[in-house]
Amino acid sequence: GQQVMQIPQYQHVQEGEDFTTYCNSSTTLSNIQWYKQRPGGHPVFLIQLVKSGEVKKQKRLTFQFGEAKKNSSLHITATQTTDVGTYFCAGVNNDMRFGAGTRLTVKP
């Protein structure tokens, strides 16, 4: 069945540094979604990518969907303490599979 791998598992950065998390699927995806979970909170939808090679931006966050629709990345420029949390990708095909998440901590 479909598997979604996400790396790294943890990332600790100094405030102002950039951060990237990567997601890879074992199968071609219909689309991919990204969620953020603040500490002690629940996952909250950030964005969905549908088209091959698609790039979307939300302020300091840049999301990419690979040409083969099997991988995706989330890049945060100049991290802030408000970016702390766990970022999940979710690959969508006939069903939805979540990656294990990348936990981001930011040192002020």
Add this chain to the structure above:
Amino acid sequence: EAQVTQNPRYLITVTGKKLTVTCSQNMNHEYMSWYRQDPGLGLRQIYYSMNVEVTDKGDVPEGYKVSRKEKRNFPLILESPSPNQTSLYFCASRRTGFINEQYFGPGTRLTVT
């Protein structure tokens, strides 16, 4: 306010004592699902429901039951909880169709001793 609610938020119980975690959504979503979250494993789907009276197994259904008698409610039942079911549980809902974000409930932290 559009939301998914879960109760209880925290529960400590003993092995074998049946329990139910309730989930309700007010967005008229057809699709509802249950996930468990464990460190390093992300969100794993337990059961899902495409609509009323339609349920199906997710990736980790063993030891769990669900029912969908009404569109808004999707309770998770543990008939005989065991310590390996200690976890953080999330209910989620969305409209059907593949381009639809999921809305998650606040989570239920369950400890089985």
